[in-house]
Amino acid sequence: MRRSFETRLNRRAVIGGIGFGGLAASFPAWAAGSVKLPLPGGPDERQLTTAFPGKGEMILQRTHPPLLETPFEVFDQGVFTPNDRFFVRWHWASIPTEIDADAFRLKVHGAVERELSLSLNDIAELPRFEIAAVNQCSGNSRGLFEPRVPGAQWANGAMGNALWTGVKLKDVLDKAGVKSDAVQVRFDGLDAPVVDEAPDFKKSLDVAHAQDGEVMIAYAMNGEQLPILHGFPLRLIVPGWFSTYWMKMLSDIEVLDKPDENYWMKTAYRIPDTPGANVKPGEKGFPTVPINSMVPRSFLTNLKAGQRVAAGSPIALRGIALGGDCGVKSVEFSSDGGKNWFPTQLGKDEGLYSFRRFDGSLPSLAAGSVEVKVRCTNTKGVVQPDAAVWNPGGFMRNPIETVAITVA
Numbered sequence: 001m002r003r004s005f006e007t008r009l010n011r012r013a014v015i016g017g018i019g020f021g022g023l024a025a026s027f028p029a030w031a032a033g034s035v036k037l038p039l040p041g042g043p044d045e046r047q048l049t050t051a052f053p054g055k056g057e058m059i060l061q062r063t064h065p066p067l068l069e070t071p072f073e074v075f076d077q078g079v080f081t082p083n084d085r086f087f088v089r090w091h092w093a094s095i096p097t098e099i100d101a102d103a104f105r106l107k108v109h110g111a112v113e114r115e116l117s118l119s120l121n122d123i124a125e126l127p128r129f130e131i132a133a134v135n136q137c138s139g140n141s142r143g144l145f146e147p148r149v150p151g152a153q154w155a156n157g158a159m160g161n162a163l164w165t166g167v168k169l170k171d172v173l174d175k176a177g178v179k180s181d182a183v184q185v186r187f188d189g190l191d192a193p194v195v196d197e198a199p200d201f202k203k204s205l206d207v208a209h210a211q212d213g214e215v216m217i218a219y220a221m222n223g224e225q226l227p228i229l230h231g232f233p234l235r236l237i238v239p240g241w242f243s244t245y246w247m248k249m250l251s252d253i254e255v256l257d258k259p260d261e262n263y264w265m266k267t268a269y270r271i272p273d274t275p276g277a278n279v280k281p282g283e284k285g286f287p288t289v290p291i292n293s294m295v296p297r298s299f300l301t302n303l304k305a306g307q308r309v310a311a312g313s314p315i316a317l318r319g320i321a322l323g324g325d326c327g328v329k330s331v332e333f334s335s336d337g338g339k340n341w342f343p344t345q346l347g348k349d350e351g352l353y354s355f356r357r358f359d360g361s362l363p364s365l366a367a368g369s370v371e372v373k374v375r376c377t378n379t380k381g382v383v384q385p386d387a388a389v390w391n392p393g394g395f396m397r398n399p400i401e402t403v404a405i406t407v408a
């Protein structure tokens with residue numbers, strides 16, 4: 001049966017009257033208070049805003065193009081991050097504010113047997129595929145780097161988990177027929193730099209990865225049409241990999257017969273090719289590779305630094321974890337500086353690439369200051385490191401998190 005997009009999609013996704021430029025101009029009239037982020041290296045105060053289309057209260061990192069961080073308490077609400085609180089990141093300010101769903105076409109070209117120009121209805125006819133996956137910016141937590149590194153000074157809220165619905169990239173590539181000399185597949189979206197000399201944002205994956213049957217083209221996020229800030233009408237989902245590859249407003253797929261040497265692959269988004277992507281501050285001349293799969297992380301969501309809890313009764317702990325490029329095997333906690341570790345109970349398994357909820361209970365404590373640590377081990381046996389890594393891009397941060405509370 002022919003499934004039409006028109007039942008599922010608004011024919012046109014429009015950003016309310018003023019668009020991104022207008023939002024910039026109207027700042028700070030719409031600022032809704034401020035928040036302090038735990039950033040050791042710099043200004044830590046950020047405005048809160050509710051002024052972006054489809055968004056509830058977000059931490060304003062930059063207006064134009066938008067960089068919006070999820071307030072951390074949102075992660076305490078459940079393993080899926082609501083669309084209206086999901087972080088937003090764009091590189092270039094020229095972002096279409098109106099997209100005609102009828103006229104939209106996804107082009108597939110390059111080293112293929114048949115060039116394609118697919119309408120949204122053509123996409124909807126392919127078998128439907130769904131996966132829960134964490135979308136995490138490569139620079140998530142960059143603002144916590146010491147010494148500080150340039151780039152968006154995110155705290156830990158440049159990540160979110162959603163249920164993505166769409167089609168497998170493999171099915172689209174099979175329709176085009178990938179030629180045997182293909183090595184990579186390059187993705188481009190409708191957004192563009194404002195000046196001609198700046199490099200258009202494009203990212204590539206190796207052919208085998210693109211065809212693995214997990215990488216997908218999503219048209220829905222948490223059961224809703226993909227919001228415009230998250231890439232309406234189509235975006236790439238690369239489960240287990242950092243979201244620099246998750247091209248929004250995906251409009252062009254080019255199959256390459258040689259490795260992609262564009263700026264965003266060859267120069268930007270590269271990590272040291274060293275264990276944990278770790279180097280010494282100031283170190284030069286180390287080999288690099290394009291950033292790729294994620295690493296395990298875990299966060300307490302019900303206890304905040306400096307929080308006071310009652311002495312003499314057990315304290316509930318809960319939070320979220322991700323395995324990275326595989327599932328969560330366990331999350332443990334410690335209240336003695338990491339000498340002894342105790343298990344937590346894992347919540348419902350929503351799939352390998354999803355957040356996983358955990359619950360635990362600290363035994364009753366004597367009055368004083370207590371550091372609570374949590375650590376995730378993933379199903380590949382990789383465990384979070386004690387110490388944070390450092391690299392000049394501010395990537396791959398995943399140390400065991402510590403929350404100091406006061407028992408009184």
Ligand SMILES: Nc1nc2c(c(=O)[nH]1)N[C@H]1C(S)=C(S)[C@@H](COP(=O)(O)O)O[C@H]1N2
Nearest residue numbers: 087088089090091137189230244246247248
């Ligand atoms: N078209 C387009 N897609 C893009 C980007 C972009 O600038 N343009 N940024 C990437 C980066 S670096 C991140 S972190 C994610 C952010 O996704 P989100 O805004 O849906 O949270 O989008 C990715 N896809």
Ligand SMILES: [Mo]
Nearest residue numbers: 137138139244
């Ligand atoms: Mo990112």
